[in-house]
Amino acid sequence: MSLKTRILGLAAILIISAATASWLAYRQLSSSIIERWGQQVAEIQVRYDSARLLQSLEREIGLARQMAKSSALVQWAQNPDAPQRQAEAIHQMESFRTNFRDKSYFVALRSNGHYFYNNANNEYAGNQYRYTLNPDNPDDAWFFQLIAEGRDFHLNVNPDTELGVTKLWIDVLMRDPQGEILGMVGTGLNLDSFLQDIVDIGQAGITTLFVDYNGAIQLYRDRNYIDFASIIKPEGQKNTVDLLFDTPQDKQKILGMLQLLKHRQGQAGAVESGFVTVDGREHLAGVAFLPTIGWFEITLIDLDTLLPASYLWPLIGVFLISLLVSLLLFHIIIQSRILRPLLALEGGVKRLREGDFNLPYMPKPDNEIGRLVDHFETMANRLQYNTHELETEVNLRTEELHRLARVDALTGLKNRRGIDELLEQEIQRAARQNQGFGLIWLDIDHFKAINDHYGHQAGDEVLCRVALWLKTCLRPYDHPGRWGGDEFVIVLSPCDPQTLDQIAHRIRAHVEVESQRTGTPVTVSVGGYYGQPGEGLDTLLRHADQALYQAKQRGRNCVFIRRPQNEPIRPA
Numbered sequence: 001m002s003l004k005t006r007i008l009g010l011a012a013i014l015i016i017s018a019a020t021a022s023w024l025a026y027r028q029l030s031s032s033i034i035e036r037w038g039q040q041v042a043e044i045q046v047r048y049d050s051a052r053l054l055q056s057l058e059r060e061i062g063l064a065r066q067m068a069k070s071s072a073l074v075q076w077a078q079n080p081d082a083p084q085r086q087a088e089a090i091h092q093m094e095s096f097r098t099n100f101r102d103k104s105y106f107v108a109l110r111s112n113g114h115y116f117y118n119n120a121n122n123e124y125a126g127n128q129y130r131y132t133l134n135p136d137n138p139d140d141a142w143f144f145q146l147i148a149e150g151r152d153f154h155l156n157v158n159p160d161t162e163l164g165v166t167k168l169w170i171d172v173l174m175r176d177p178q179g180e181i182l183g184m185v186g187t188g189l190n191l192d193s194f195l196q197d198i199v200d201i202g203q204a205g206i207t208t209l210f211v212d213y214n215g216a217i218q219l220y221r222d223r224n225y226i227d228f229a230s231i232i233k234p235e236g237q238k239n240t241v242d243l244l245f246d247t248p249q250d251k252q253k254i255l256g257m258l259q260l261l262k263h264r265q266g267q268a269g270a271v272e273s274g275f276v277t278v279d280g281r282e283h284l285a286g287v288a289f290l291p292t293i294g295w296f297e298i299t300l301i302d303l304d305t306l307l308p309a310s311y312l313w314p315l316i317g318v319f320l321i322s323l324l325v326s327l328l329l330f331h332i333i334i335q336s337r338i339l340r341p342l343l344a345l346e347g348g349v350k351r352l353r354e355g356d357f358n359l360p361y362m363p364k365p366d367n368e369i370g371r372l373v374d375h376f377e378t379m380a381n382r383l384q385y386n387t388h389e390l391e392t393e394v395n396l397r398t399e400e401l402h403r404l405a406r407v408d409a410l411t412g413l414k415n416r417r418g419i420d421e422l423l424e425q426e427i428q429r430a431a432r433q434n435q436g437f438g439l440i441w442l443d444i445d446h447f448k449a450i451n452d453h454y455g456h457q458a459g460d461e462v463l464c465r466v467a468l469w470l471k472t473c474l475r476p477y478d479h480p481g482r483w484g485g486d487e488f489v490i491v492l493s494p495c496d497p498q499t500l501d502q503i504a505h506r507i508r509a510h511v512e513v514e515s516q517r518t519g520t521p522v523t524v525s526v527g528g529y530y531g532q533p534g535e536g537l538d539t540l541l542r543h544a545d546q547a548l549y550q551a552k553q554r555g556r557n558c559v560f561i562r563r564p565q566n567e568p569i570r571p572a
């Protein structure tokens with residue numbers, strides 16, 4: 001796997017890990033914010049809904065209480081059979097009727113069970129007595145139950161089968177000055193319009209309901225759940241609030257809240273809240289106790305409706321885009337600042353390893369890698385310079401060794417190897433140009449005697465002097481060499497037979513004359529041969545050697561030139 005893939009993979013893993021951790025932290029934080037926010041909203045909503053209900057009811061309850069205390073009604077209730085008192089009482093009732101919101105009232109007398117009622121249409125004008133309550137009739141049980149309980153005030157949602165209406169009844173006990181219960185007065189509110197005004201107000205995601213002191217549902221948008229006439233129902237048959245919740249835990253939770261608030265009745269504005277599940281959706285429930293009417297107000301807030309998950313899509317979108325942009329930027333930075341310079345550096349190192357000093361372009365970012373590239377370039381330049389210097393030195397030394405290997409150390413002339421190579425070249429040139437060249441082989445006469453007589457050192461000096469004289473006699477482009485001992489070989493090129501002859505004699509004469517000037521006179525015997533194109537080295541040397549031999553045979557200090565036909569052109 002390449003470094004680039006590894007770095008990008010690692011970066012992606014790190015970014016995704018950090019993002020996941022951030023996301024989880026965000027989820028945790030947001031859910032705790034939502035919880036706190038929701039609880040505050042629930043409390044505000046509960047108080048708002050409670051205020052709306054009480055605002056609506058308080059005036060009606062106040063009027064009903066006034067009606068219960070009306071002296072005309074109290075006196076009539078004490079003497080229900082007195083026509084005058086009844087007329088005054090009915091007059092009083094009718095005046096209250098016009099003030100009630102529902103424009104209706106009821107009055108029920110304990111003494112005779114007579115039930116009086118008139119409605120908004122004044123339908124029962126002059127005929128307000130409707131029927132007589134019967135303790136054995138279940139429909140009338142509410143009256144006798146409330147009398148028995150002695151509760152001064154009660155709210156009751158109940159269909160009146162006699163009147164054919166379902167209302168939220170406000171029931172207030174009527175007492176004489178001694179506190180004796182004389183009957184019950186009140187008014188009813190049309191349930192449908194009340195539900196519409198107070199409960200089912202069309203706030204998306206918010207459900208409001210009211211339950212009585214025992215948790216029986218009194219006001220709820222779905223009438224099927226309302227526990228009508230709950231006052232007369234035995235426990236266990238009531239539609240209680242826990243019916244709305246899915247799990248036993250939530251049922252317990254909501255009933256627990258009711259219990260808690262009952263114990264805190266003295267605490268004004270106390271609200272309990274918590275998360276519950278209704279119809280499979282998470283809701284925040286807020287509960288408050290309304291001591292004025294003895295009911296609980298419950299507000300259910302659907303969190304998904306108030307704060308839908310779709311609100312988070314833009315956040316997730318921004319997060320994903322940020323993630324992609326971060327990865328892209330990371331890729332660009334890593335590519336330009338690290339990977340590209342490293343790849344170029346690797347290419348440069350590879351070339352240098354193969355001995356190629358022509359380095360590729362290597363970017364130098366302003367970081368450690370840039371400095372590394374810089375050092376590498378300096379190192380490569382130094383290496384190139386040193387290599388060049390070394391090669392030059394080695395070439396010079398090699399050339400010197402080559403030269404020394406072909407030079408005679410004593411005389412400075414070519415040695416036998418040098419002469420051999422030179423002759424090879426001449427043989428090739430002669431063949432190529434079809435042109436012969438001259439070859440001279442000479443030997444100092446009686447050199448052994450010189451050594452013996454004057455010493456080896458003197459012999460060496462003679463060898464050096466002869467070498468010097470040879471050079472004097474030759475043209476600049478001729479090549480003298482020491483074959484070994486006291487023998488010298490000279491290559492004359494270009495040359496013709498006459499020139500060979502002239503130079504051979506000149507050498508012999510020159511050595512003889514010049515050596516006379518020294519303390520060691522010497523002579524040389526000279527053999528010459530004019531080589532022909534196509535002749536090999538051995539042939540040439542053999543002919544020259546034989547010519548020298550001839551010169552020696554002829555008494556030394558003479559020249560013998562051997563022609564290819566084996567004939568001397570001029571005997572000495």
Ligand SMILES: Nc1nc2c(ncn2[C@@H]2O[C@H](COP(=O)(O)OP(=O)(O)OP(=O)(O)O)[C@@H](O)[C@H]2O)c(=O)[nH]1
Pocket residue numbers: 443444445446447448449451455456457458459460463484485486552556
């Ligand atoms: N001083 C000196 N003597 C050398 C050197 N190399 C060879 N010699 C001697 O040179 C002598 C050569 O003798 P030869 O060529 O055999 O005989 P010659 O005495 O020259 O007699 P001819 O050649 O027949 O005239 C020998 O005594 C060698 O020891 C050298 O480098 N220095």
